Each structure stands twice: as C-alpha cells, then as structure tokens.
Amino acid sequence: MPSLLSVRGTASFRAAAMFRPRSVVLLADPAVPETATIARNLAAGGFKGSLHVIGMQVEGLAAAESIEALPEAPDLAVLCLPPALLEPAMAALAARGCFAAVVPGAAPDLAAISARTGVKALGQGSFGLCVPAIGLNASLAHIAPSPGKLALVTQSAALARAVLDWAAAESVGFSHVIGIGGNATIGFAMALDWLARDVVTGAVLLDLRRIRNRRAFVSAARAVTRTRPVVAIRAGGRTADHSGIGDCVMEAALRRAGVLRVSGLEEFLSAAETLARVKPRLGGGPDAARGDRIAIVTNGIGMGQLAADAVLAGGGRLARLSPEALAAFQLLLPEGWRPGNPLSLGPASGPRLAEAATMLAALPEVDAVVALHAPAPQEAGDVAAESMIAAARTGGQRAAPVLVSWAGQATAGRQRQAMAEAGLAVFPTPEGAVRGALQLARDRRNRAAAAELPSREVLEVAPDRRSVRRILESVRASFRRSLTEEEALGVLAAYGVPTVPGRRAAGPQEAADAAAMLGFPAVLKILSPDLRHKSEVGGVVLGLGSAAAVKAEAEAMLARIRAKRPEARIEGFLVQRQAARALELRMRLGDDPMFGPWIGFGQGGTAADLAEDEAHDLPPLNLALAGQLIGRSRTARLMAGFRDHAPVNQPAVADTLVRLSQIAVDFPEIETLTINPLFADAQGVLAADAGLMLRPEGEAGVLAIPPYPAELVRLWQTKSGEVLTVRPIRPEDAAAHAEAFRKLDPEDVRWRFFSPLKELSPTLVARLTQIDYDREMAFVAVRRRPDGTEETVGVARLIRDPAEPSAEFAVTVLKSMKGQGLGRHLMERLFDWGRESGVREIVGHVLADNAPMLAFVKALGFELRRSPEEEDVMEARLAL
Structure with missing residues (x-):
C-alpha cells in the first residue's frame, strides 16, 4: 500500500543540480566586478565535486576552452558575464545539458533569456549560492559560512553579508545560503520546496522584498513550516506603501503559511540565534x-x-x-x-x-x-x-x-x-x-x-450567483466600474448577508412616500456613482421621524450637493429604515499587488479610517479562520460586551466574513468591496451600506491560496445502490478522517503506512486534511448520517511536486465498503485530476505481501517491479 508519509523521488534534476551540484563551471569575464570574489570563493571553498573555469585562469579551478570542451555536462554554471553575453552562454549550456545557473551581475532580460533557453537561474544580482556541507561557496560572501542547520534565502547581498558576519562571530552554521536576487526565474518557491525536503535544514530565514508567484510561494512556505520554523523579514514594506495595507497583507500571508514575521535586523538575528540552537x-x-x-x-x-x-x-x-x-x-x-x-x-x-x-x-x-x-x-x-x-x-x-x-x-x-x-x-x-x-x-x-484542526462545522453558502452576474453585467453595460449602494447591497443579499431594507426614490416626494412604507426613523442617502464618500458632502442623514422631514431633507440635500459637487451625477435617493443601536463594524475586500485579494475586519462607522483598527487575512476563509481574524482586531474586545452593550453575536459576524470571502472566490472581477457600517448586536448582523468596485474589463484577481474546488464534488452510486458524495477533502474533515483511521484493520494500517500505527497524530491529521489543491488532491467518499454528520468511507490521494511530471498515489477503503467498486472509482477520479494538472505518470509503493493491493493496481494497468531501494516493496507505475 502506498505511504502518505513520504514522497519518493520528487527532487527534480534542476533542483538537485542547483542546490546540491556535483560539478560547477564558472564562466568568467575578469572585467565584471563580481568575478574576482566569486572565483576566489569557489577556489577556497573546498568543493567536493569538480570545478572548472572558462574565460580566465584561477588557481584551484580546472581551465577549459569552452562549454563544449568541458569533460562533462556541469550541474551548475556561475555566469560572471556582461549582459550581452548571457544568452549565448545559456544557450550553449542548455545544448550541453546544463539547466541551472547563478547570475550575480546585471541581467535586465534574464526572465526572457531563461524562457528562450530553458536555463533557470538565481538572479539577476544574486548574492550567489553556498552549500557549506559540500564545500560550495559560489557567492559574494566576505566570510565563508560554516556548515550548520540554518538556511538563508535572501534578495539582498548586503543583508546576506551582515548575517554571515554575525554568524561567524556567534558560531552559527548554515545548510544553504541562497541569493534570489531579482527573482527572475528561480524564486522563493523553488528554494523553499528544496529546503522542505532537505534533511539537514532545521530552520529557514527569509529576506523578502518581491514575491513573483504568490500562490507558489505560500504553498511552498506552508510545506516548510509543517516540519521546521521559518522566519521572515521585509525591508521597505512601509516605504513602498505608506498606507501600511500591503505590509499588513504580507504579514497575513506569512501567518497563513505558518511563517514568523519579524521587524528589523536585530530581531532577525535574534531569531536566527534562537532557531539555530x-x-x-x-x-x-x-x-x-x-x-x-x-x-x-x-x-x-x-x-x-x-x-x-x-x-x-x-x-x-x-x-x-x-x-x-x-x-x-x-x-x-x-x-x-x-x-x-x-x-x-x-x-x-x-x-x-x-x-x-x-x-x-x-x-x-x-x-x-x-x-x-x-x-x-x-x-x-x-x-x-x-x-x-x-x-x-x-x-x-x-x-x-x-x-x-x-x-x-x-x-x-x-x-x-x-x-x-x-x-x-x-x-x-x-x-x-x-x-x-x-x-x-x-x-x-x-x-x-x-495546522489547526477545525471542527466538523462547515458553512454551506448557497448564493444566488445568477442575480449577482446580472447586476455586474448591468454595471458593465452602462460603462461603469463602480456599483451604486443599492447594487452593492444587492450583491450582499444574494450571498445571504442580511441587509437593511431600502427603496430607491427618484425625487423628494417619492423619498417621503418610501419612508412612510418602510417606517420611521428613516435614513436618507443620495444615489450618485460620482460620490464615493456620501457623508463628506452631506449625502447621508439619519433619524428622520416623518415623511415631511424626509421630503424637506431630500430637497436640502440636493441643494447642498449641487453647490459642493455640481459635476456629480444624481440618480435619486435610497431610503432605508434606520437600524436599532448596535456596534458598527467594517469589512473590506481589497487587492494587494503582491498577494492579491485580502479581507479586512475592524471598527466601522465614519471614523473607521482614523481608528486604525483593522485585522487582515487572505481568502478563502472558513469559520475557524474568520473567528481568528475577528480575534486579532481591537474591536473583538467591544464585541464581548461592555457597560450597557450586550455581547455581539460573533458567529453571525464570522458567517458574514465567510460569505464575503466566497464572493471573492466566485467573482474575481471584483476589485474592492466594503461593508460599512455592518451593524452587529446580540441578534445578528445587518449591512446598512456597501460599496463595490469592479476591475478593468478583462482583469481578474488571483488568490494566493487556492480555494476549495467545489466544482469537483460528485455523487456516485455503489454496486449495492447506496449513493455517496465523492469530493475533495477539506480541513473540516479532520475529525471524520481520524475516525475512519480508527476503523481500519491493523493489517490495513500496516499496508497503508508501512508501520503499525495505532493513532493518527493531530499533526498528521492536519497534514492529510489541509492540502494545497494546486499540488495535491485527495478525494474522500462520504455518507451522511441521520444526525447530519458525515462519515468518511474511502480516500484516494495524489501528491505531486510542481517541478516533476510524476505524482505518488495512495488509496484506502473501509472494510465494509470493499467490493463496491469504490476504490476503482476514487482512483479514476485521481487519474482525471492528474491529467488536467499536468501529471504524466503516477507512482506508488506497495508492500510485497499486500496481495490485494498488487492485484488492484495491476487491474488498473499499473506496471509492477521490485523497488531497487527496498526489497520488501513493489513499485507501481502508470503512464497517464
């Protein structure tokens, strides 16, 4: 039976050639400023493999006339060349079979050159690469790092030298020092994927400035933090974004990945000292x-x-x-x-x-x-x-x-x-x-x-997506990107968010009539696509107690706004019944250039911006994550109740955050969405005002964390006629997953995990249920019990490395469900997902005495052979 605890053979050639090379060549132009330092460090490092140099003479490096004249294809090339010579050199390296490079100098078109030649590189402006355990120092370091368990992945050469200087004085060693530089082709994700598999690395230090692929970065960071600490520092976050939102969003992304964010070099070095020892x-x-x-x-x-x-x-x-x-x-x-x-x-x-x-x-x-x-x-x-x-x-x-x-x-x-x-x-x-x-x-x-295990509770959002699509199409048809308040509230209502009842009115008399129908006290608001903050121009009036008061205020409001903003288009009024006294909250959906859509939560009302109380997270959210987001805000203390204010219905607030998150998932064309105020009291929540802005035509937001693939949920009938739901696993399946494990026979457990496990640890349950849908899939077959809870009766899993065309599978079916065709159906679902995800081959490892599984995979078309690494294990392979 395949093991879920390890994935064999996932290190790609390029990754291994880059981060654990056996042969290195330096292509050098002595006039390039970085050349002398790189050559000196390579020669003095004590590299255990072969070292060659082309373009100059360096004591300790074997000279070669050309790339073609090298005695073997190098694993790694260090290119200290002028920008004009980089592409010919990389093309020659690719022709020779070398696809990993370090570019410490200028290379303005490195991404394009890499795409044309197939050679992936650290750079431009890379600090270089150090792997002290094998004596590799292909870097611009002034001090050779000692072997150890820290890994440093950095964009800044100056910060790298400062950390290495400190480490030498403190007797701290490194497994890797990786200079990402300009992050053109080999970025943080590939480096983190390698470090996640490296048995020497005990902790990782990150110097972050620009993340090129948000989803790949968060995915790789989560893979590392499952087994070791990761600490990150970001220089220039506040400088680049004076509002501070981008910095807060980065912190939210790092938190979701399990990364510890620190501020300043002193705290960074303190964390390095602690984690190293x-x-x-x-x-x-x-x-x-x-x-x-x-x-x-x-x-x-x-x-x-x-x-x-x-x-x-x-x-x-x-x-x-x-x-x-x-x-x-x-x-x-x-x-x-x-x-x-x-x-x-x-x-x-x-x-x-x-x-x-x-x-x-x-x-x-x-x-x-x-x-x-x-x-x-x-x-x-x-x-x-x-x-x-x-x-x-x-x-x-x-x-x-x-x-x-x-x-x-x-x-x-x-x-x-x-x-x-x-x-x-x-x-x-x-x-x-x-x-x-x-x-x-x-x-x-x-x-x-x-890695927190959420409860079984899942918020089943069943929105009216067609209604939202009609609203957005109408806005586009009128050549607008900004929705009116009425339209924005309509989007929220379609997603089950309670909204204050309101009516559109064309003029003052119609507003008075609408107020009489809705009841008093009434709220009067101007409707204009050109007035983003209506209260700033007197476009919102509260506490109107009669139809006459509404009419008079509507006439005065028109006069005020025409005097202050004569160019603003007026489309009438929105009349609402004023909500009872409640805590005012604000929820926001925004977009960050680096990490994409984000959600903010905090104090609401007209002074929300001045209060500076906003906690941030990334969609998608579930109820557990929404609760944590609420808890990080200062407003959470007010929600607990104070003086004569009763505690707020926090589950209703969390529910609304999840619904806002689902809007971001379903409609990536939405750029911003604000609910302010969201009234909250002991009974629930009520959205009184909202604003929504669409992205320019053709643009769509990309979430940093892949959402739950609800489109893959299917019903399936067993041979006996029972109908099961087969769907991707989700974090809320943790309790059911652990329960299913306890129902397995001891022999099934040994076949599945290659050892006689008695219980799944919470860490392993989290690992199996909280998956990255971009690089892994697990389909579960579930039946619903009379009490409404779900029981897991089968699971099949496919784990892939983003850099590899192969993936490893695992499948288990409860004894009571065997013979129903469930195992085959689950595997066929995996095959379909693998093909769509670019998997070309599925691999599994089965204990040689597991006759039922060997017969099962053979019937599916797998080829079997004895594993060259373990005599009691059979290797199963299937080309998709």
Missing part, C-alpha cells in the same frame, strides 16, 4: 498551546526584574510554579530567601544557576527558561559557564528550551563566546534572551494555527 519543547498540555510560560532564574534580583518586565511587555506570561516545584528549589537558595519566578539564587550562585535552569526546564508548567548571569565578585565565571554548557548537553527532548543571558563584556564576552561555540542560545542582555523565548512562542502559535 534551540529545540522547541514537545507536548505540554492545553495550557501550553501559547508556548509563552517563561521561567526566569538569575544570580541578581535586578536582572530578573528586567527580564520579567520584558516578558510582560512582549505579551508573554511568567510561569506559575506549583508549591511542590517551589519547595524543590529551597535547597538552592541562600538562607532566608524565598523561591519564586523570577528565581534569584544570589550573586555567588556559580554552578547552581545551571542546576536550577535544568530543574525548571523539566517542569510541565514551563515552556521556556531564561537563565540570567551577571559578573559577581569571588565567583569563578568560567566554572559557571562550563556548568551551563554541561547542563545544555544533558537536556532531554521533552525539556523546555533554555536561553541564556550572560551580561557584561570584559570577563563575560569570552565566556559567552565559549557557550555560543558549544551551541547554547546565549545573549548579552536579559531582553535579548526574553525576545528569543517569545519568538519561540510566536513561532509555535503561528505553525499551530496554520
């Missing part, structure tokens, strides 16, 4: 979900207080130690001292500091330990440092991480260096150590949220 604690129970319960141990009260202040200021919690735990520390304290958190051992604590840190790290109520040391008279600081090093080496996998602050320089600097070389996360200040502990907590929360 610290293994996060496993488990910890429900109260550990935030991962921010920090215990502090110190040899000075003042140092401990500074650290405690930093914990609370950073949003963390001081761990509450049990009475039993506190009693255990009494023996470590001077006479008369009482234990607590911070735990102060006194200035002459010496090795007791390490002992106390180890004890704290073993406590289940502690997520991280910050150990603080200041120089003390009559204390052997070297001995204390050695004790801390020894304690770190004996720490268990389930112990909380220990971060050390060793303050001072004259004596402490040397001791700090020794601890860094020994692999400790050590900082010169208490605030630095606390920052590292809080970064671990944020990373834990981010990655947990990205």
